Amino acid sequence: MCAVRRTPASGSDDLISLDTPPAPGGLLGEPVDAAARRFILQLAKQLHQHGTPAHRLEVTLSVLAQRLGVRAEFFSTPTSIMVGIGELEQQRVHLLRVEPGEPNLGHLSQLGEIVRQVMDQQITPAEGLHRIDRMDAAPKPYPLWLVLLAFVCASVAIACFLKVRVGDLVVASVLGLVTAITALSAARSENTRHVTEPLAAFIVSTLAFTIDGVLGTRTGYATSLAGLAILLPGLTFTVALTELSTRHLASGTARLSGAIVTFLGLGFGLALGAKAGGAAGAALRDLLPMLHGALPRTALPPWAEWAGLLIAPLAFTVLLSARKQDAPLIVIACAAAYVTSKFAGAAVGEELGAFLGAFVVSAGSNVLARVRRRVAMVTQVPGLLILVPGSIGFRSVTSLLGQEIETGIQTGFRVAIVGISLAAGILAGNVVTRATNRIRN
Numbered sequence: 001m002c003a004v005r006r007t008p009a010s011g012s013d014d015l016i017s018l019d020t021p022p023a024p025g026g027l028l029g030e031p032v033d034a035a036a037r038r039f040i041l042q043l044a045k046q047l048h049q050h051g052t053p054a055h056r057l058e059v060t061l062s063v064l065a066q067r068l069g070v071r072a073e074f075f076s077t078p079t080s081i082m083v084g085i086g087e088l089e090q091q092r093v094h095l096l097r098v099e100p101g102e103p104n105l106g107h108l109s110q111l112g113e114i115v116r117q118v119m120d121q122q123i124t125p126a127e128g129l130h131r132i133d134r135m136d137a138a139p140k141p142y143p144l145w146l147v148l149l150a151f152v153c154a155s156v157a158i159a160c161f162l163k164v165r166v167g168d169l170v171v172a173s174v175l176g177l178v179t180a181i182t183a184l185s186a187a188r189s190e191n192t193r194h195v196t197e198p199l200a201a202f203i204v205s206t207l208a209f210t211i212d213g214v215l216g217t218r219t220g221y222a223t224s225l226a227g228l229a230i231l232l233p234g235l236t237f238t239v240a241l242t243e244l245s246t247r248h249l250a251s252g253t254a255r256l257s258g259a260i261v262t263f264l265g266l267g268f269g270l271a272l273g274a275k276a277g278g279a280a281g282a283a284l285r286d287l288l289p290m291l292h293g294a295l296p297r298t299a300l301p302p303w304a305e306w307a308g309l310l311i312a313p314l315a316f317t318v319l320l321s322a323r324k325q326d327a328p329l330i331v332i333a334c335a336a337a338y339v340t341s342k343f344a345g346a347a348v349g350e351e352l353g354a355f356l357g358a359f360v361v362s363a364g365s366n367v368l369a370r371v372r373r374r375v376a377m378v379t380q381v382p383g384l385l386i387l388v389p390g391s392i393g394f395r396s397v398t399s400l401l402g403q404e405i406e407t408g409i410q411t412g413f414r415v416a417i418v419g420i421s422l423a424a425g426i427l428a429g430n431v432v433t434r435a436t437n438r439i440r441n
Contacts, residue, residue, distance in 0.1 A: 036068045037085055041094055042132055048081050048098045050108050053239050054251035067119050078254045103324035105378045110135050112375040142318050150318035151180030151230060153311050160225035160308030167295025168219050171211055175204050175227025183349035197262050198232050201269025204228055206277040211282015216292045224270060233259040234388030241423040309338055316382040326378050333383035337361040341387055354421040357387045362429025387422060
């Protein structure tokens with residue numbers, strides 16, 4: 001599956017229409033004031049923090065700057081953005097050092113609305129700055145207990161996709177809660193923030209293989225994957241390939257390297273946890289023989305997969321901080337992506353199925369965003385989370401760590417092919433919807 005933490009949003013027509021011609025002389029028809037420049041800088045920082053990829057961020061800010069009458073150039077990387085304002089010989093460069101933050105689709109929706117109002121001259125750039133400040137000061141949209149429940153529900157849904165046994169759903173829910181507590185706790189400290197993934201992988205896999213040894217489920221790997229799937233950087237990997245495809249080489253290469261390092265950290269934590277959990281499980285099995293076979297081993301009913309397809313988008317709504325009113329659309333987007341990929345993949349192959357799934361969610365999100373004048377990422381990001389090859393990449397890393405070199409390389413090649421297919425589907429959806437919009441106009 002995928003990761004929802006620090007994941008960049010996919011490339012889509014979002015925030016503003018790229019087909020809208022700039023107004024000569026600026027949106028206001030007056031000399032540019034300092035508020036317009038500050039608005040552009042603050043918006044750049046906000047979009048970057050919430051994971052907008054380089055190719056979308058630079059184009060969006062360039063169109064906005066033209067509409068405001070600001071001569072500006074932008075250069076984005078995963079950890080910083082440079083903004084040059086003014087004529088070339090008198091350009092003033094601003095460096096914004098930004099750590100990728102938590103995905104927040106609710107904030108992106110509000111930013112899109114603020115940008116549209118500024119461009120439509122409904123509010124001034126100064127008022128736009130004030131609204132952004134109020135947005136930052138607002139409390140989180142969901143309480144902590146609901147976020148923990150969303151982690152649990154996401155792990156259970158992913159376990160349903162993996163077609164485990166009924167008893168394994170209980171284990172997956174416990175591991176999802178452990179992942180949530182570990183990830184949220186580690187993110188609060190600067191000392192542990194950068195080791196969140198391997199730390200969570202070690203704790204979760206140790207617990208999973210210990211339970212496996214005591215209860216004799218033989219599903220330690222599957223339940224570990226279900227518990228850790230939220231942390232997998234599958235979406236980051238896919239967006240990195242999209243950035244490379246759009247010739248944003250610096251950002252794409254850096255993002256791709258980050259995804260690979262995260263995969264390796266998770267795989268290393270799993271390998272250590274599997275060893276520790278296996279030893280602990282063997283020791284506890286002799287002390288607690290009555291627990292062997294305690295969990296039911298009944299196969300999941302056929303409808304469990306479709307129940308997971310309903311639960312996962314609702315969990316993503318909370319984990320991505322999307323607005324409550326967008327939940328039905330997120331469910332529809334995830335269902336459309338999953339069903340298209342599943343049945344197309346069975347008919348014509350996994351790679352083409354991934355391409356068609358990404359195409360459907362990308363094109364559909366863009367069309368919906370144009371009709372509703374909303375942000376396409378609200379439905380596109382959750383839809384892609386259903387498709388990204390995070391679990392395949394996880395298997396590749398664990399195979400390499402287990403010295404299964406041939407299997408690891410084959411699986412890693414599958415990750416690359418599926419990731420390229422998803423990136424191609426995203427770009428094809430953008431091209432088709434943009435071309436259709438031009439024909440209509």
